[in-house]
Amino acid sequence: MESKAIQVLAWKATKDIVKYGEELPKRLPEAYKKFWNEWKVKEPTPVHWIPRAEKWIRNPEHGVVSLVQNVPIPVKYPKEHNQGLWGGEGIVKGFQKRNPNSRRIPHYWFPILKRSVVYSEILNKHIAVVVTDRTLSLIAENNGFDNYILKTPACDLKSDLALKIKRKLLLALLDKNFYPEDGKKREEVFNKYKSFMLPKEEADWYGLTYKEALAKLIRKEVEDNKPKPLKIQYRMELIERLKEKSLLPEEETSSWTSKLNPFSSKTVQPSA
Template structure:
């Protein structure tokens, strides 16, 4: 048995350990502090938005600027030992300009030398076409974004298939929200029934309810502002009006318990105390009779 145990090999030698980057840990910690406040507006957000939001927070971004190791261990021929590989993702800097285009998940990477900076352009202005929205869009795109659009056979499939964390752009997320709203309301190709049926069948798996589609791609600040605006747009109704309406309905239907108890209740018999007559009757009764005679 001892020799057999030495020759046994692990069935999963290439399974890498789960890595939590400092960026992901910081996102979880910051959102945990926000949701700890029970009086915050985030607790009044729709459940589908909170579920989708936390799925994005807990998910890992697709590697863009680095290649993760394919196996868990590797052999170091210099030290003549087997070492465990580590995944060290390169996290870029998010800039305001990055929210205005399709960057394919790319960011500005600090501390690295760009290859052929004067002969090879990393991004450009391009015109892309959305089949769902039926319009051409002029936008700043990177080479990786154009490659992903081609791999997904069009802009619509690329945007709809990608997660919000991988799109990593307010413009791309707003474009995804507009596409989902268009699909949910079927407000496309109103004058072409054949094209409308084609689009409906082609993108059927991406259709979600309209009340969910209008929240897709919003960050937490935008969602909280939207929820606050919705609450402020509803004028408060005084409580007395609802209570009055409820009482009138119960009285009209004869289901009011208090009125029924009052109708069925017997008139109480008045009980007079004899203690006062015994103590002060001989003084007060003659005076009471004189007053009654005077008034009559």
């Protein structure tokens, strides 16, 4: 019942996140901020364009030297891409001139999507997922699906599905709960991927969306601030008092503590 109440409270709190202003996001842990920087701030690998390595370029016609402008091509990522592994590909909008004598017209270039099956060695599962040819090429280049997911930063994985899989792989490496019936295989797989391990807190916050992170933070704060029974408080205070009295002479300590401790083997007889 308590866990259900906490879930309801967290849902109500995140339903209208505007009322929290700027205070709640500030309380997010550094582990999530580190993931956020990797996901939203870090520059992704160019997919639909090739940046020039030089800083300056000379125009061959008139010889004027100008600064190279490496401007990324705008790419659209529809919500459907969160359900697949597109390898960084998206929808590109531009113009196309189909006839030399006609005006250019708007055109969209869509990635070629296909349904495929990938295998996770850590999870020991086959996963049916929508991919692109680039995704399959990256998996082959990295010698397996798990290597591709664990090596690729969040800004290049992009999709929610890819990030959730990576989070699951990181937690599995920490818990070491794969291949429960085959210890030899478990050690073999663990040694193969242990270089990708993250600290517990970082792995726990990795791959969460902004709303999921806020909901997790609220649940944690509600759990930490739950009222504790007074008997626990009194018990701790009594223990502290007993520790303080233990600094007194031995005879006085034994006499004083025996009056408070009903489970003591030696009890003090009341004086006549």
